[in-house]
Amino acid sequence: MTILNTVTQHDLRRHITNEPHGRSTLNTMAEPPPSSTPSSPPPSASSPTSAAAEKPAKPVTGKRTWQDVVETGKRADMPADLWMRCPSCSGMLYRPTLEQNKFVCPECNHHFRITGTQRAHMLCDPGSFEPMWDNLLPNDPLNFVDLVPYKDRLAQESKKTGRPEAIVAGKGFIKGRGVVVACMDSSFRMGSMGSVVGEVITRAIELATDQDLPLIIVCASGGARMQESTMSLMQMAKTSSALAKFDDAGGLFISVLTDPTTGGVTASFAMLGDVIIAEPKALICFAGPRVIANTVRQELPEGFQRSEHLVEKGFIDRVASRQDLRSEISRVIDYAGK
């Protein structure tokens, strides 16, 4: 294992002060979630974006400003509800306990969906995650309007999550090993991949290539984002092409698939990991189960498109519980000699 001098302890400490901590999730979840998807816990007012709020900058182009994104992220006064029901086993869960357990039901091992920010901090050694590329913002190139203008949808999502886009990426350490991590954020427009997500993933791959760091991408996505049309589609090719060069350079890419990993994300970088690890029972597919059921008009097999099913079919290497993810990843890094 090597710690690269590019990520110094000094750099890391500098960033600790800006970090949101787990307590953010205490403020959320006013009522038990309606489905297996708990409404995404918005981060606290001290989200990583707030650091930039002190020095507002002018956007290069477009109409939205950095300020728009940052100011809407404040939701510190949410009514708290300390109890919630597990959608899988229906057990009542005490939120602080659940949170301590990395949002995994202690009774039935149900893995709740978590935000990209939570994931990045959970995966990296305490205080070591250094967020990058939060200065890339979506700009609605097509002026897309469906029932609601895309611009409004983006503003809504920013307000809800306190994030500029559906990805949280940067550098950090996992059990002392320097890594580049990119965590998709399913709380922001279902983690869909538009230009910004594609660009951040690509930059993360390029950083890992330049600095010969292991690359960890945690996938959680509904697929390519419709509102940027072919430009979203092209992110699949852009990220895959960057991965080809990373591969040529001998880089180690660990792809972590979480619920849900679908569509254009599965059909690009998600499935290109040197090692692919999935959380238990995550939905992992190209076409969603409903689309398939409508097409083939027959009942889908039990456990179809879930992690365990994909292991059985030979498309992912391991299923690992969230509790074990850090040790699973560091073990692979050690075997790869990175």
Add this chain to the structure above:
Amino acid sequence: MPPHTPPTTPTSPNSAAPSPSNVHYELDFERPLTALEQQIAELENHDPTDGIDFTAEVRKLRQNHTRMLKKIYAGLNGANTVKVARHPGRPQGADYLRAFVKDFCELHGDRTFGDDRAILTGFGRIGPHKCMVIANNKGKDVRERLAANFGMPHPEGYRKALKKMKLAEKYGLPVVTLIDTPGAFPGIGAEERGQSEAIAVNLLEMSRLRVPIVAAVIGEGGSGGALGIGVADRFAMMQYAWYSVISPEACAGIVWKEANPTNNVAAAEALQLTAESNLKYGTIDHIIDEPLGGAHRNPSAASDSLEKWIIQTLRDLKRFKIDNLLKKRDERLRRQGSYIEVPV
């Protein structure tokens, strides 16, 4: 060159005016033309022995027809473009293979699972260029359509394409792909055999394939299913093809909550899936002109247009050293997308 001929009715290849192929399948937005076409047909079929000459009238009607056709096709919106792209008389991959790929030597199968008929692959010559041709296939009649799964490939189709591209790489042959798919097939077998893995691997491997790659959407460019054989040095669309992240119907079903004629039109518009829009946003490099009124009216002219572009483009690409070409291919992909970067 054998022009594409629809199964039942021969077309007159050099006329943009009424041809039987578009009588049996009428596009709704072309309805104003139908009356004219009927008049022309009646006058042309008139018994010449009764001494009345309608030549002048017919010429005038044809001029009107052409004028109207120009007007309709100049303002073709997204939804109508999709209809033209799906016209059953529109030339398909197999038609172009017959039309301008000389000595096509089909190579079957992915050497692992089977031979997907939704993607045809093989050696062939286009103009002076020996190449590996990868072409989507939809099929013309019911039997062919079922065999080709309506142009929706399974994983073995993408894997077959990659196997043949690797073969091309080994022998320094450029790759030409003709894309015409509603999308990769969403089915149980497709999922279980790794549809997403197959497409993902193609994206990665095509980005570093050490021979020139030329791709053109000839009809439908449906999302990842199209991109799975669409990473290229030069990427073009035929004038009335569509290319997008999702079909308008599926998009309407998701964001408009219901796929119906009204929502589908809105989705097609919002997705900006036409060749013109894609060129504007830099997701394609070139638009290949189609004959007036679309490729289905004059398949041989469409075929000539496509052939010419491929020959010219291959000639251009062969001039590059392969490392430079790969660098340019990479740069082409690298600049895809649109976002705001705030100075930090």
